[in-house]
Every structure is written in structure tokens, then in C-alpha cells.
Amino acid sequence: DAGVTQSPTHLIKTRGQHVTLRCSPISGHKSVSWYQQVLGQGPQFIFQYYEKEERGRGNFPDRFSARQFPNYSSELNVNALLLGDSALYLCASSLFLASSSYNEQFFGPGTRLTVL
Amino acid sequence: ELKVEQNPLFLSMQEGKNYTIYCNYSTTSDRLYWYRQDPGKSLESLFVLLSNGAVKQEGRLMxxxxxKARLSTLHITAAVHDLSATYFCAVDIFPSTGGFKTIFGAGTRLFVKA
Known part of the structure; x- marks a missing residue:
């Protein structure tokens, strides 16, 4: 079985541009979460989606948005890019949403975004 | 808002030595994770701890x-160079929307010298 896949692997953009990052979860997984990892720091939670609905949002500006499709894949969109948006963007998938039962997250390889 | 603090943030140790990394978190949670990250790579899950008193071991890591103390430890026994990496602890919190957020510590950069 394929793990979580993300595309593209690397991306270079200039300030003010827009970017779309894509994630395909493990087959059967319905929950996708997005994280931003700036060099030298821990991952920061951006969004969680489950069954196409946003179920969690981190402290990121409205320039960041996401959606989940009927096949459970997801896109992260970032508008009006800033230099500070340069980071590794990680996607993680899990089976369920429920907080009452444990479900492990599996991380994809990430998309390295560089904003010049 | 939940805070997850790791210490030390940087650790340089000799092969064969033992050491412990600490992870404190500021609010109630019974789901704690340890991940390993090699430079330029994604996160590799090491341990999932789901209850008070849980202890898990894999190779040289425990x-x-x-x-109750809101504390997790990652103990390294007889370190080897291959353990050089960044180690993150992370904790789940559960907003009212029914989902969960995973909050990560800043990471401990471990370098094991031969």
C-alpha cells in the first residue's frame, strides 16, 4: 500500500504569488491534517479536514486555506506569499476523526516551499 | 493554548553513553507521541503513549x-551514531469541533559522536 503522497516535492515562488500544495492520504483514511515546519523548528498545525469539512484550524492568517475532495485528497492554498512562508509543508492522514479513540497519523514526505 | 516544551534543545553525546530527553506539556492530554526526523526528511513515528504510566521500548530508545506530571521522557541507552537526528514530542488536543490538533515541541537535536 502506498503511504501518504505529496506534490510537488519542491517549489520556488516569489513574494505575492499563490501556491497550491496537494496531498493524497493512505487508502481508506478520511482525515487529513496540514503542518508547516520552518527550518529549525517543530511542525505547526495549520488545518485538519475530515469528510470534506474543516475540523481544526491553527493560528495562521486567512491567506492559508484548504479543502478536501470526495476522494479524501486535499489541497493547501497559500495566497500573497511572504518570505516567511518558506518552509516544509507536511500532510498527515489518519483513519478517523473521533477524539475518543486513538488513531495514528502518518506523515507524507512534505513539500519544500521556497519564497524569494 | 497548549504548550509543549522539550529539553534539552541540543544534545551532543559520546557513543556508548546514556541520556534522557524531557517533554513537558501544559494541559491535560493522554496522547503523546515521539517522532524522529532526519535532515531534509519527514517525520518517522517512534512511540505512541496513550495512558498514564505507559512505557515503550524499541532498541536503544525507551x-x-x-x-499527572504532564511529563514524558525519551531515554537513550548506549547511544550509537545512527541515533543522530532531531527528536520531537507531540501532544493531541481536542477542540470543540470534534477534531484534534497535534502540537509539537521545538525538537531536540541529538548528535552522537564516535
């Missing part, structure tokens, strides 16, 4: 959880 993790434990004390939910």
Missing part, C-alpha cells in the same frame, strides 16, 4: 509517560 519512552514513558506521566500524565
Amino acid at each position: 519512552a514513558s509517560l506521566d500524565t
